[in-house]
Structure formats: structure tokens, C-alpha cells
Amino acid sequence: MNEIWAGIAAAFRLIVTLDADLVDITLRSLQVSLSALVIASVIALPFGTWLAIRRFRFRRLTIATLNALMGLPPVVVGLIVYLLLSRSGPFGVLGLLFTPTAMIIAQVIIITPLIASITHQAMRELWAEYHDLLISLNTTKGQRIMTLIRDGRRTLLTAALAGFGRAIGEVGAIMIVGGNIDNATRVLTTAIALETGKGDFALALGLGFVLIALALLVNFAIHALSRTEREGRW
């Protein structure tokens, strides 16, 4: 229990002294997770919406698969990305292994199914509501997807935040493809894993609290921004 207090103290100390290493790895965490979030959202929001509006033969199968992919074990994703990017792998020439780019790639693979699934679920209701109108106005597929995303943006927030949460807290995959290299690919979660392995639980917890604080900060910021839009249920 004392460790938890020590952890809080450590977090406090790290933040107050603006520890240079801490700032560095925190920024890297943010950079990697936000990049992954943006890329994954660009893929998953239209795809999830498309799944909600399109009836086709294997729709249920696709949705079930997408839902299952939310359970993609990060370690396995990390391994596969490692094998693809490793020097003997097909993309080895790009030299991406053990760079933030590799970490972003792995995280995009992990969070895209999550964001797409939640998007699909959220967009189904809105599509049921808009269906007749949008068909009647002879909209193209693209216009339908755009309209749904635009008018459902508030409900998509949860999808994006879930993706961000998963990315920022993830450690298995980025450990393998990033390598937790000091000053290069170390992020908050891998640093926490490292300190845990060292048995320095206070520091590990301290970093953990910093990470949680960061997640809170990002969430409050996003909520505050979305609040500047007009209130209430449209």
C-alpha cells in the first residue's frame, strides 16, 4: 500500500520537476497514440459507417469478424509487424523496425477494429432514422457516409476515445516492434513495464499515474471542445 503513496509522490515529483526524460517519453507516447488514432479513425469511421448502411451477403459475417478482431492480441500483432518489418521480412528495406512509425503501424492494426465496431454500432441507429430521407434524396454512398459521420459525430466520440485509450495504454505490441529503446522508442507504457521488471514499483506507478493524468487531460480537452458546440441532443 505504501507503494501506492510512493507512486503518487513519484508522479508528483516527476511532473513538478518536469523531468526531461519524462517529458520526452510522454510526448512520444502522445505522438504515437494520436497518430495511430488519426490514421485508424480515417480508416475505421467511414468503414464502420459503410458497414451500417450497406446490406450485402456476408454482412453479418463481416461484422462478427470485425468484432472478433477487437480481441486481436497485441503481442501477436506486434510479432507479425515485427516479422514484416524485420530486415529479413518483405518490408525490411524500409528500415522501419524499432522506430515510432513501426509502433504506429502496430497500434493502427490494433485499434482500427475497435473504432470500426463501435462506429458501426453507433451509426446503425442514425441510419435507421435517416434511411428513408437519404435514399429519397438520391444521395451517393459517399454522401450518405459523410452525412452520417457529420450528424453522428458526437456518438463517434466514444469510438475515437476508446481507440485512443487502447492505444495509449497498450504495451505488448509496441514493446516488440518499438523495442523500448531509450531516447528513441521508449514510451510511457514500456517505461512502466521496465520499471516494474526492475522492481521499482513506485516509479512504475508514478509513470502510470502520469499516463492516467495524460488520458484524463486529453479526454477533458476533447469533451471541452465538443461542448463548445451547442448543447443538447440534436
Added chain:
Amino acid sequence: MNEIWAGIAAAFRLIVTLDADLVDITLRSLQVSLSALVIASVIALPFGTWLAIRRFRFRRLTIATLNALMGLPPVVVGLIVYLLLSRSGPFGVLGLLFTPTAMIIAQVIIITPLIASITHQAMRELWAEYHDLLISLNTTKGQRIMTLIRDGRRTLLTAALAGFGRAIGEVGAIMIVGGNIDNATRVLTTAIALETGKGDFALALGLGFVLIALALLVNFAIHALSRTEREGRW
């Protein structure tokens, strides 16, 4: 790349020969994740629904916090649960450390915010639709929550499946509180991490594919069950 084929071959061999160890750890994975899912759902579905129907002073703050908690780093959760359950921690006397129960506790903490957030988001729409009717019928809070959960159960599927996916693929927390003890707390993800550490990528991938197959199976089963209900959008 060859590794990936070797992994597929390994998965195939493991499944076909019904490797006793594999069956054992697969069942344990399922047991832990499904238990965590059930417990987390019992907490998160009513809570998320309650958040959707209740207006109170710190509602937005609560929601933003809940969303942020989706980013709880599993390693930190693992550490905290470890410290609480450790012999020198407050619940040490229970002797739960390094047991499946400890793993379930950690996973419940990790997936509850995720399920609650998605539930909240899904229930908001339904509440907007039912609001006037349920108020008019002078329902109690409990009746409102029950009605929403019942009639929104299809949309809650995604919430539960997202939680299950996160639980079954998670490794950081259960490694710390479970300890990856052979024949006692080894599950698929920790076994994968172990084989990865040994550099035995083929076996690691093989186990990974088994895990993915399991996730697919569970998802198809659940989708098939929910399909037996009548079709279409209610």
C-alpha cells in the same frame, strides 16, 4: 514471412492434435475472460445506462473520466492489484495473488470502463427516444434502466464484445497478477509472450492464431445466438 507460415502450421498442428497443454490454457483463457466479462457487464451495463438517463451536476465530468479510464494502462492496473493482493498488502491474507481470481479482478478493472462507456453512448439515443414515455408512465429509476437494457440489448452486444476482446487479448496485467505459472495461471496471451521471449516465433504465432480463432468462435456463437431473435431493427 516464413515464420508466419510456420505459425499457421503450428496453430494447425496444435489444434489438430488437441495438445493437452493447449486445451488447458485455452480453457483457462476462456474461463478468466468470460468471468471478467460477466462481472464487468453486471457492473457496467446498469452503470452506463444510469449515466445515460441521469442528469446531475458532475455528469460530463464523470463521463469524461469514464472515457479516460478506457486508457487505464493494464500494467498499472496489474501493479495496483498486485500491491493490494500481495502478502504485505491489505488483502494479502486472502492468498489470491497468482491465482485465476486475481487475473479476473484485474481484467474486470480494465474492461469495466470500456463497457460502461460504450453502453452509455449506445443508451443515450434510446433514452432520447423513450424519455417522454418512461417519464410519463411514472417508472422508477430501476425500471427505466431495465427497460433500456432490455430494448437496447442488441446495441449492447458491441459493448460486451469489445470488453471480451480486450480481456482475451490482454497480457500486461494478468502477467503481473497471475504470474504466468505453468498449469496454474498460464493463459494464451502469457504463453505467447513467453514463447516470444524465447524467440520461438512459430509457436508464439501458432498460439496467437489459436487465440484469434477462439475470439472468432465466441463472436460467431454470440452473433448466431442473437440472430435467433427476430431479425431487423426494432
Added chain:
Amino acid sequence: TMRLAVTTSFHNSGLSDVLLPAIETDTGIDVQLLVVGTGQAIRLGEAGDVDAILVHSRKAEDRFVSAGYGTHRREIMYNDFVFIGPAADPAEIGDAGSAVTALQRISQSKAPFVSRGDDSGTHKKERALWAAAEQDPATFASWYKAVGAGMGASLNTASGLGAYIMADRASWLNFGNKQDLALLFSGDPALFNQYAYIPVNPARHSHVKASAALQLETWLTSPKAQGLIDGYTIGGETLFTFNATP
């Protein structure tokens, strides 16, 4: 049953797969292994969450015992550290006379070098060697990569990067993802790696299974164990040498 915290390098060697079944048949004890970093192993012992630890970091072990967390320290066996690197050996450490020279050549050539960077026994040994070579890793440029991970993960990183790395022989021999890495240098007595067994002190944690821990110690130092440890080979190479004094 009893719980034993061991380091990743011990477990990755595969020796535990040989020892544990034998222990179970001989003594009836079901030993549950917790494979963690050295530091974490010691913390588990301090908290009383395990009944004994098996690690390889002398200073930390002595501190553990003198603080009263462990009853005593019992040396069991040793293996040695080796230098691994790309088969082409750009830093030419293959014919270095000593571990210190090898490190100096690596730092001169600025060939990529992966360090465990996790305060483990292996990492501590590596730092000691750098100190002996009168170099400070803190001043190294980016060719020196402190990856902060267990032995296996660090080896994976090294093979992904084609980098040099110091590893224990057992982990290396049992490692499956060698790619074009090769064992380039070994044999310097400075690379000696002693494993020791420490039972957790029942005076501090009354619930620990002290008798089982002692039984295990007796077994580990028995001729039976000696036979199994000395006889454990991978590809014809012996990994560990039993050196417990009865």
C-alpha cells in the same frame, strides 16, 4: 506447492523444464515458477509473495539477505555470459583477448549494441564491464540502445537490428530467432555468472512455506540435481555448471 521467483535468463534457458518434473517426482513439491526481472523477483521475495528466489545478482542478493528478507544465500550453479553479434562481426570482437577489449572495439566501431538496460543481473554485469573498460554508457551516441526489456525481448531486438548484445549462454542457446546473429566471444573469466538460491525468511512472513523451500534447497544441491544440471545440453553444449557446496 511452493512459489519460486526466477529471472528470465534462467527460465529462457529451458533448464526449468528439466528440473521441475524431477523435483515433483522426488520431493512431491509442485514448484510454481514466476518468471520476472531480477528486481521484481527480489521485490516479490520482500513482499513474501514467493517462498524463495533464484537470481544472479550478487549485490542485490547480499542486500536482500542482510536486510533479513532471506534466511541465507546458497550458490547453486553458474553459466557464463557471451557476446553475440552479427556473423560478419564488423567490430571484430571475435579475436578480442578479453571481454573488456571486446567492448572497447564495439564502442570504437560504433556498431549497434543492445543493452538490457533493465537493472537485471545481466545488465549489472554489462555495466561493470563498461566501467572496467573505462567507458560510460551514459555518454554513448545512438548506437548504444538500452532497450529496457527481458533477455528474450532484448535478443529479439538485437536480431532485428543486427546488433551486438551481451547475453547469458543458456538464453542464447535456447533462443529461436537468431537470424544472422552468432556467438562471437566467450570464455573470459570476467563473464562468470553465478546463480544463487535464497529462501524467504519465515520470521518476516510467517505464511511462507519454509520447509518446502528448504526441501527444494536440499534437492537443488543434491547429486541428483548435479547430474541433471551438468547433463543439460543444447546442441551438444553444456549450459550450466553445478557448483553448490554440499
Added chain:
Amino acid sequence: MKPMSVVLKQAVIRRRGTQILGPIDMTLGEAGFSIVIGPNGAGKTSLLKVLHGVERLSSGTVTWSVPDEDARQSQAYVFQKPIMLRRSVRQNLAFPLHLLKVPKAEIAERVQDWSGRIGLHAALDRPATRLSGGEQQKLALARALIRNPQVLFLDEPCANLDGRSTREIETLLLASYHAGTRIIMTTHDLGQARRLASDVVFLLNGHVREQASAQAFFAAQQSDEARAFLNGDIIE
């Protein structure tokens, strides 16, 4: 149960800074079939919702002559846009009774009875959300009446009904009224208003412009606006 009357005092609803209702001071007596009329956007729906308690006042008070809990329990409301539970027609009808923990056998019986009265007998096991507009309106009405409410609010309940259904519903409402139910209803069908009303409330721009017995109101309106409204002229 005791009959109920209700008093509105300085009741105001504000939304986004503009006042969409009130201030209204008004009393509705213990018995009667009150019809609220007024142009689109006058505030009829808002007024009914405030009386029923599903919409909150920004300021002022609504006071029922019985304790709040009793008042809420004995009222029913038929919304302008029918709200269908995403369940079968049968389950929609049974829902208010389930909430009251009425015994199953009685529920089944009353559901049979009411589904017959609204002509949805054959549709009992169809999803309510798939009913036609008029069928939904009838279902919502039956779901409100199945509880035998003491006070019944109806917001344009016949807007989507065919001639015959409208007549049948009117008969049903009058029967209910004569049996003692307090009814408060809005409609745009002035013929219907004449047929049913015992008293009339004329709303305009969120204010009660006139309140009188039906006889008095239809015989001679006090205000130019009410006169213009009845003629379908422009009101300013």
C-alpha cells in the same frame, strides 16, 4: 381516488433564451373535457407536457390538488408523435400494466380486450415500430387507456386516423369522459373540438389568449385572434 384539479402559476418555459411558453396563470377544474387549440407552434404540446410533468418549468409552478406521486400515477399521456417501445404490439400494450405489477392473467385479458377495440388483434405479435402511422397512433392511445387513468392527456390523437377510426376513438373518449376521466386534449380539427369539448383553451404565442366553456367559446370568441383562428385567417 379523489378527482384532481390543477393550477398553473406564472408558469414559464424558456429554451435557448427565448420564452416558448408563458407566463401562464390557469386553473383546470376537476372534471371536464378540455380542448386546447391554437396555431402551430403556439405551445399546446409544451403546455400539456408541463401539466403532465414530463417537461419542467423554467419558472412558476404547476400544482395538482393531490400529492404529486398520486397525480403522476393516475395520469396517462398520448404523445403527438407516438412513442413505440421496440417490442411487439402485445408487449407495448402490456408494458404499463407490468409496471403496475398487475397479475399476468389479467394483463393478457386486458391486452386482448384493447387490441380488439383498436382493431389490432391480428397484429399483436408484430413489432410495434413497423405499424403504419395510424396504427401506431391507435396503439399509443390504447396503451394510455389500458391503465384506466384518471387524467388523460391527448396530443392530436386522431391526426393520422381515417374517418371511421376517428369516430370510434371519439366515442371511446366520450365514454371515458362520462365515466369520470378528466381529459385534456389538443386538436387541429375544429369539428372534433366542437364535438368533444366541454371547455376550450385558446393558446397563442405561448400565452393563454382565451379560456371558456365550449358553448361560450364557439358561440362568440372574445378576441379577434380567436375569431381569425377559427376562420383559418392570418393571426398576428
Added chain:
Amino acid sequence: MKPMSVVLKQAVIRRRGTQILGPIDMTLGEAGFSIVIGPNGAGKTSLLKVLHGVERLSSGTVTWSVPDEDARQSQAYVFQKPIMLRRSVRQNLAFPLHLLKVPKAEIAERVQDWSGRIGLHAALDRPATRLSGGEQQKLALARALIRNPQVLFLDEPCANLDGRSTREIETLLLASYHAGTRIIMTTHDLGQARRLASDVVFLLNGHVREQASAQAFFAAQQSDEARAFLNGDIIE
């Protein structure tokens, strides 16, 4: 653009095993103000949706006299339950024009014009979902007309409107009809049907029971059922 006619051949909609519409064989000519009448659940909404193409036939065909893409682009539909985009009134009005990539200046102008005609000028920046029932219906109508459709479907467009609005909308629709718009509309207001119809389709239980010019239909119904319907009697 060319005027359009439409032919239904053996058109059938089946849902959950039961036939809710058809089989229908019917032709609607190039010009006219067709009013579809029939009791609740007769299939009026289903018929309109099939003609417009938002609902698919289970069997049979709908054929417009112009290529499908042209037909879809020049039609508009006002649904029985107004569908409001979760945007402001202004954006709702502008939406169909945006889809057509009309220049911004022209959009602004037409939005001004139409918001005036339906009396929602002051509400332009309010969320459309918060409008009153009647206001929503008027907005949906304006949103359909703003595209100057060649064919206009209206599903009980005046159900929630007050007397004056109904009259104004009727004037507007007649003007549009005389300017060449093909209108197909359902209503339960038989007075309205008489005022507007050039021809009448009488639906019953999913079948076209009668189709005739308005004059002929209202003068003398061919079937007992139509006669009963006009009297508000029970039809079997």
C-alpha cells in the same frame, strides 16, 4: 425534363410471410394530382414508397417512363413522420441543394425564400429536431419543394397543421401542380381530397379497389367499400 409516368406490374410487398401490399397493376399518367385514400393500414404509405423507390418490391415491377437515375433525381417525398436531420432548420433546408452542388449564394436565397413561405423565418438557426410537430411537417414539405421536383410524393402532409397552414399549403401545392408538377398524395381529410384531387386511388387491404378521376369517384363510387369509407362506416 420530360414528364414521367409510372407503371406497376404485379407489384407485391411481403413482410414476415404476409402480403402487406398487392398484387397491384396500376398506371399513373404523366400529369395529375393523384390522391391515395384508404383506411389505416391499407397500404398507402407502402404504395408511395414503392413508387418512389425507397421500399423494394418483393415481386413485380415499378417502371418509370424515364431512365431510373433521372426519375430518382427529379422526385421528392414528404414522409408521414417528418425526418429531421439533426441540424438547424437552415441546414435542413439547404441539404438537398448542397447535394446538388447548387452555388452557395443561390442556396442562401432559396432558403430565405422557403423559410418565409412556411413561416419559419425566425426559427432558421434552431435545431430542427426541437420544432413543434406542425413546424416539422412544414419544414419537411419545404425541404422537398426547394428542389423543384418534377414528381412530388406527399404522405399526409397536413396531418399536424392548423387550419391556416393547411390552406396555405394547399394553395402552394395547387400552384405547383398547375406549374406542371406531378403530385401523388395521401390524406385522411376527405375535404382536402375533394379540394385537390384530379384523380383518386382507393386502397383497401393492400389492393387498389378503385381508381378514377376525382369527379367520377366523388360523384359515384363503384364499390360498396368506397362508399362506406367515404361515409366513415365499417368496411369489411
